[in-house]
Amino acid sequence: MALIITDECINCDVCEPECPNGAISQGDEIYVIAPDLCTECVGHYETSQCVEVCPVDCIIKDPDHDETEDELRGKYEKLVAEGKTAPTTAG
Template identity: 75%
Template sequence: MALYITDECINCDVCEPECPNGAITQGEEIYLINHELCTECVGHYKTSQCVDVCPVDCILSDPGHPETQEQLQRKYQTLIQQSA
């Protein structure tokens, strides 16, 4: 599943630089995660880096974008190929 940020976000700025895919951006009120770029750090790390650093635990799995580990791995491969 892609991740999303709840409205409990305090805009602390720690999640954005941790995202290896550039999926996190500053929205009007809170940070946002682009589900098309989010691989939950599959291919980069063993855990989702944004979740690990979030001080208020406001980054959750997005039930609107369910994906298996295999799908996340394929998305990672596609993103890597596009950036090459």
């Protein structure tokens, strides 16, 4: 499932540069995550990098975008094929 940023976000700017898919951007009031680009870092890292760096733990799974790990990997592979994210060199 894609991730969302709750209204507890303090706009600290640390999550946006960590996203390998460019899914995080500044919204009207807080940062937002584009669900069509979020793979929870599947294909890139073992864990979601934005969650790892968030100092207030405001990034959670989005219940409106329920996806399996296989679906997230498929989304990653589609993004790579479209040139929207770089392929990983990790195994």
